[in-house]
Amino acid sequence: MKNSKKLFRIMTMCLMIVMMMSVTVFAEGEATEYVPKLYSTAWALVPPVVAITLALITKEVYSSLFVGIAVGGIFYGGGNFERTITHVLNDGLIGVLSDPYNVGILIFLVILGAMVSLMNRAGGSAAFGRWAGQHIKTRVGAQITTIILGCLIFIDDYFNCLTVGSVMRPITDKHNVSRAKLAYLIDSTAAPICIIAPISSWAAAVTGFVPGEDGLSVFVQAIPFNFYALFTILMMLGLVLLKVDYGPMKLHEDNAKKGDIFTTGARPYAYNEDDGKKENTKGHVLDLLIPIFSLIVFCVIGMIYTGGFFSGESIVTAFSNADASVGLALGSFFALVVTILLYVLRKALTFKECMDCIPEGFKSMVPAIMILTFAWALKAMTDSLGAAPFVEGIMKGNAEALMNFLPAVIFLVGCFLAFATGTSWGTFGILIPIVVGVFSNDHQMMIIAISACMAGAVCGDHCSPISDTTIMASAGSQSDHVNHVSTQIPYAATVAVISCITYIIAGFTKSAAISLGFGLIAVLGTLAFIRSREKANGTYIE
Template sequence: MNNKTKKGINIVYVVCVLAVIAIMLVAAFTTTADSVKQTAWALFPPIIAIVLALVTKEVYSSLFIGIVSGALLYSGFNFEGTFNHIFFDKAEDGSNWGLITQLSDSYNVGILVFLVILGILVALMNRAGGSAAFGNWASSHIKTRVGAQLATVALGVLIFIDDYFNCLTVGSVMRPVTDKHHVSRAKLAYLIDATAAPICIIAPISSWAAAVSGFVPGNKNGIALFVQTIPWNYYALLTIAMMIILTVSKTEYGPMAIHEKNAILHNDLYTTTDRPYANAEEQETGSKGKVIDLVLPVLALVVFCVLGMIYTGGFFATGEDKTGFIDAFAGSDASVGLVIGSFFGLVFTLILYLLRRVLSFKECMDCIPEGFKAMIAPILILTFAWTLKGMTDSLGAAPFVAGLVEKSASGFMNFLPAIIFLIAVGLSFATGTSWGTFGILIPIVVNIFDKSGNASAADYKMMIIAMSACMAGAVCGDHCSPISDTTIMSSAGAQSNHINHVSTQLPYALTCALVSFVSYVVAGFTKNAWIALPFGAVLLLVVLLFFKRNEDRKWSASELKERAQE
């Protein structure tokens, strides 16, 4: 990045910060702490953070400015109240708002420990030479860029248990392969992200199915309702179709086209100079490593994580507390289960490498701080993102959005699935959490169509469509948001600059969102999945072919020839 570009970014950053200060001054003189709650002001902090991050390419300060603005609004611009809200405040129901309370939450701590252990595992596999050996083996079997990308998609689909586990595992395994075939890190991050939440939300045996079923009110069978929503989950299904179409047809557009062009023509996997994982790439690699030094640790990790999750769900309990496999998943604690699984996966890997003598004990211990350092960036972003969500919750974003849904239900019944989809996208994008969006909207949707528990066949069908629209919109917003935990972990898994990942993925996600919105309009009127889904698939294909035609015009004949040979 030259000095002129840096100066331009600095000017934009200053202008954006001054604009935020001006808006906050207006709020200080025109609002009170009570008047901003459960209003559009509740969405101001995350919107500010997201806009700043996308415009300035600087994520840490953008998130922190969003946090401070939320605390100022909540406290009525009182200094002491603002400070306490940023760091220490909790809700009356025990929900965490402040940064310190977020870090004291057992679920959040479990996710951070899981991240650190995964970082250590990746460092071990790299130091042992397992990643390099697997990359060499795969490059002799996977001959093309298309094959490397399809293999990434296939692995992502197979690891449907949990989105966090998916993001980091797929990235660790496939990064050596995609690097050898000149697939940009931004494209790898997109493939990881698009096979995380979109796959989990249509997999009945996953932590996501458990979450959704838990949000269904009353005595309804949550898992049964979840399964019925799958054919109507257009964003998830169309995202899978989109990945395959983009890969097979070699179609790229928007900022992703620049990243892929640089990767193909110049072997530049990053495009930008900001490479937060550069130190990890410079790590020493052992010469004794074999393919099994990556495959066995990954398989052990998968097995132990599955066992850990069903253990927390009561699968290994005795007597009345014992549950079946599916019920154990539905009742599992993903945070605890993943920590248990990753810990035993780490122990297995250490024993394997020591017995095979590919690493000495000292080399194994040296990988611990290296793995931790590699995860500092996602840990910081996650911590700030959780705190920003706490600010949004404290300002009453949930009741505000719930009111919008209930108002929409009164006069736009056939359009309601499409409206719910848009509201879910906006809420999930602003808060960075799809699960939080489920928790807010699913009970409202169920009560709109089946308040008494005796819904007619037509109302029941609309309830399923609307529930699916809520789930699809939540995943879409999560997919687009730079403060989403899965988006952050996808960047970490691909070892990509986070803002590069967000800016390159956004046009793809918005394309799929637009087609999904139209599909939900069709579904609201036809109430037939076999009409709306094929309609959406055809529309998506037409749109992508249009983008391909326009983008191909920007490539010279020699560049197109080189791309075809990759």
Template sequence: MNFVGTFWSLVPPIIAIALALITKEVYISLFIGILTGALLFTGFAPVATVETLFEVMTSKLADSWNIGILIFLVFLGIIVALMTKAGGSAAYGNWAIKKIKTKKGALLSTFGLGALIFVDDYFNCLTVGSVMRPVTDKFSISRAKLAYVIDATAAPICIIAPISSWAAAVTGYTSGDGFSLFLQTIPFNLYAWLTMAMVVYISISGRDFGPMKKHENAAKKGDVFCGINEEVIEQPSPSSKGKVIDLVLPVAFLILSCITSLIYTGGFFDGVPFITAFSECDPSLGLVFGSFITLIFIFILYIPRRIIKFKEFADCIPQGFKMMISAILILILAWTLGGFCADKLEAGAFVQNALHSTSIAEAIFPATLFIIALGLAFATGTSWGTFAILIPIVTAVFPEGSRILVITISSVLAGAVCGDHISPISDTTIMASAGAQCNHVAHVSTQIPYALTIAVCCFLGYIVAGISKSFIATAIVSVVLFVVAMYIVSLISKKENINEKEAK
């Protein structure tokens, strides 16, 4: 039986995700999903299955984009280790405690920092996590909550930022003036706006629900890991000479160097216009350049001032690598699983054929594409891959310049980000876990109820958008739906509080 291009192409990630959520063991679950994909592709031939499995894995490891991301991860791990060793993180944490007086302030500060780092989601997750961990720990905020705030800010802020690696990716998948089309989708990207609104609401109100409440209750008792701490990596002992500037300057330089490196790879310094350079940049290579330059800057900043010794600087290199081993392993397995779905079993072809063979009314097309994009991104773990599959279909169906084209592409972007947000095999979700140093399955299981709450509001909002084609009508209905959803959340939170008191 031929499983290529059929519904079976989605079965491997479904198995991996289900097992991860049930067993709480992400590595074995991903490997079983990969093995399932290899068995389906080879028709259950044992020798061919093993050969194909390692062929796909090595091809993903040989991919220049993936290698760049892994190098960036290692460099960023080294940067974090150096800032910790120099005492910059501790000094910033002490300073933040004096300036940030409440748990609410700590969460909003995390959200604000994430909103400022809009260039790239990987960069966002890891930088915000390393800077804010000491602060959120001191205010007894669970690592799962920190991971949620990081994850709910990273991709949503990147997908509505005109200058970001995500904007560059979307622009590349559209025909004609892709950048202008992307700008028009920003107001209609309901998932991005509503998710950020939910982060603010949850941060201010403190009304958690579902598995997150358990983690927050444990954090109030001093256990920010809720008893799950296998992801914790021993940090280097900090220097007593460190100052706030020893964290702020490297982070600021990292942001500046990464932006500069991104436009460099797009040809800006060869005369290419800024916007064009950003849309045609190589994010993977740009992030590697930016992080490497930052390492040199940190060496010059720390060593002459004797904040740390040369040997201590060298010792932080393997320490930083160790901090990222878990994220690297999960990424490699997730990429391999995605390779089987996309390249071998052709999940994209299955979705394309299903869409072409189905007659969908124009009015409900945006809502339908939102659900399809959500499911595809959730199953494959890639929003960019979802963009590549669905955006060309949408642009072929609707005329260029039409309002329905803008709305439908917005729904695809929103659905893809939502699916990516809740998928255990998404690299952005993996980065958020790594940045918060939170157990990966704990992060996913605690944020799924939050993300799905917003997804329901988005689905209904896109029905209104498809019918009215009006931003004002869509915005009003979406805000009303959000308010109703948050009211329900408050009721659920209150009920859980009552049940906890009665249980005691």
């Protein structure tokens, strides 16, 4: 730990020296639009790699992300101090915080935090915990319930992460499920579920990236070939039902069974635990169910409203055209109003107590908001250095020669690109049009390759510390973010390897049944092997 901190200090000092060395260089005032010398080169992917590496080594997220942002600014500035600073601040931090889409997501976060605080103060969470305690008797039951709830909330991954986390956290805590395991279950029922649900914000995004094709039809046909998403769901169920864990997660789960659900001392949401002292023991289960149901209904209405449903569009078209940011902000606002009215009319809380919960909810989301802001700014740095054109050029130059192996290659490229940039949707936008062009004369291979792109993007997004969905899962479970990432990566990597091999098989057989059969056997076989090894070593704990 001391060595990692020392390394971090050295890298930070080197970064500051490089920035100070450029102080004598000033803006040249070019008439033409400025293009950095490192634009559309491999250097464009260095800033996120630096941030991710530092975060995993130092276990410190905020400064690691900021160093990555600064490295991107330096690369963009090309030795010009003024251009570097203005790019980091104006185009980076200020730019992402003034983007309407990002602001809508932040509003949704704050309102949801306020609703969770209200439900805690009114006693709804405690009442649900008492009810669940009578019906959910085991650790397996608590985890399976989390998975089922995550699968049911398939409209949007942000909404999924935060809603499932707020509802299930008291239950999993009671049954000594580690916060890291809860974060994994939440994250694995967010993007992987949304990417195989035809009515979701993710389906809407994908259909918009398929030029010259019926986007929704292509999306539905690609579902059986979306191996990473399907195998991730199977992996979750296998881990829970077989009671198997490995890698860093095993330590977290073994400690949780002994009563320590955190394992490490890092608890960024620790002040939220004090909310339990304010809970109203006279609360009713409906004090939680009505707000959650209102949130689901109003968010769905908000999304189809932004897609033009009330202007005459069909519900499918409305979801395809929906603006998730505005829809979630609108839906959460009306759900908050309903929640406050419910508690005031029932006299569960006074109006003043309801208002006091709003800043409490804001505070509960500060860690997620900070990480999201830095992650968005890092993506802005990567975009300004031309990461997308660089990857697109590589793919176009080599796609024709690969053909049968292309689905596996697309999957790996999608994994790396989404991991480095922290965005699935951006990866869709880069790779899907290329795939459509390459396989314009082979519809079945086009479907397989598009599914590989979607699966790779979700896999990279699933593993990336700077992914907004990963950040939301940490926030929803109130788990330390680095703990969540480090415990999740071995599980995601296992499924990724099996998925990659399965895409090679699919590239040659073009059969979903054969490919899925192989993947199914591989996932269950891997879990059975790990379980048998644990039993043989005496480390298996029921």
